[in-house]
Amino acid sequence: PPLPRSCGIMAAAAVVAPMLCGRAAAPLSSAAAPAALPLALQRRWYTPPSRRTWSKQHHRIRTPRPMLDRFDLSREQPQKQWWRERPVAPATFFGFPDVTKHGLRGGSLYVEQMDSVTLAVLADKCVKEKIVDPEIWEKFCWRAQQISPRMHEPDLCYIFRAFARADWVDQNFLTTYLGRLNRRFHAMHLPD
Numbered sequence: 001p002p003l004p005r006s007c008g009i010m011a012a013a014a015v016v017a018p019m020l021c022g023r024a025a026a027p028l029s030s031a032a033a034p035a036a037l038p039l040a041l042q043r044r045w046y047t048p049p050s051r052r053t054w055s056k057q058h059h060r061i062r063t064p065r066p067m068l069d070r071f072d073l074s075r076e077q078p079q080k081q082w083w084r085e086r087p088v089a090p091a092t093f094f095g096f097p098d099v100t101k102h103g104l105r106g107g108s109l110y111v112e113q114m115d116s117v118t119l120a121v122l123a124d125k126c127v128k129e130k131i132v133d134p135e136i137w138e139k140f141c142w143r144a145q146q147i148s149p150r151m152h153e154p155d156l157c158y159i160f161r162a163f164a165r166a167d168w169v170d171q172n173f174l175t176t177y178l179g180r181l182n183r184r185f186h187a188m189h190l191p192d
Helices: 005-021 033-041 099-105 116-128 134-150 153-165 171-183
Strands: none
Touching (some): 099 116, 116 134
16 A cells, blocks of 8 residues: 555655755654655745845946836937946035036036035136036026125135136126226236
């Protein structure tokens, strides 16, 4: 007659376990058979959650989800892929958003919070980096007119020089700065 199912499993474990260890099969007592059983028949029947979602955890690998991601910016405008840069440090310059990356990232430049020194340095950086975005220069021009009554001579000259080198012509800016230069001309200590 056939053996009961539990006896068949114990017999199979008694034969398979020594084979896995590289020894010849020896008859086992019924007390030793349950200890050998987990070694031979152990198997995982599910995938843990950490193995299922590895692509969501990795910052560079991400599977597209067509039902959720309708607008693929990388396909539409490949030049605006700012997320491929390594975020080692925030893209700031003088504590303000970097004007060289404004075309990629957009957002506010916080021009209304700039003082004269910051405005002079940022305008000079735009000239050196050859940034001719009219949106940036209009904001710089507006802020330069706003703070011109409180400016001293070095900042006044640096800002005026940056706007002249950028070939930015604004009638309101020009008249404001010519008036301020005439007003502060006595304090400039220019050699005759």
